[in-house]
Amino acid sequence: DQQVKQNSPSLSVQEGRISILNCDYTNSMFDYFLWYKKYPAEGPTFLISISSIKDKNEDGRFTVFLNKSAKHLSLHIVPSQPGDSAVYFCAASPTGTASKLTFGTGTRLQVTL
């Protein structure tokens, strides 16, 4: 039972354009959501997070949107840069669970010149 789903295994975007990565979840107890970025042969690195009391969080070129009624979140990268090429994981955690993260399967983003 995949509680966090990233239905697009890959995405290709031109440099300078917007990248939109999507994530859906099924567990209503999730109230904290994170995006991690992973380069080959490295561990995931934290990118941005959002709690369920917000519907948007912005950090530089990265913005995460949360739609609780649809159980959907998205990561927008504007403008996309070649260095953004990586695998992006969506993760979620319910309150009071020792921050145990449930991860999606990841989306591989390729930013082309």
Add this chain to the structure above:
Amino acid sequence: NAGVTQTPKFRVLKTGQSMTLLCAQDMNHEYMYWYRQDPGMGLRLIHYSVGEGTTAKGEVPDGYNVSRLKKQNFLLGLESAAPSQTSVYFCASTLRQGARAFFGQGTRLTVV
């Protein structure tokens, strides 16, 4: 500042052999975690610890044991390795509940 360090980075085991993966963090974090990453499945939680001397099971704990004798270290043991345990293992730590997790660089384990 090293952050989260995993030892070893690579290992090949024969079926039935045992080994221990070491995770060390120098950030004084309370919570530590072991995940495995398999193709098409994202990262799945094996075991975790909410403080020195504590451990708890995650989503896929079978075949693994853990220990947290010191706050900075979290050990993952495989008593009798099986080919199904071929995976990339990641250790992570967080300062407190709700804080973001920092990950190690991973250990690629192959069981033949």
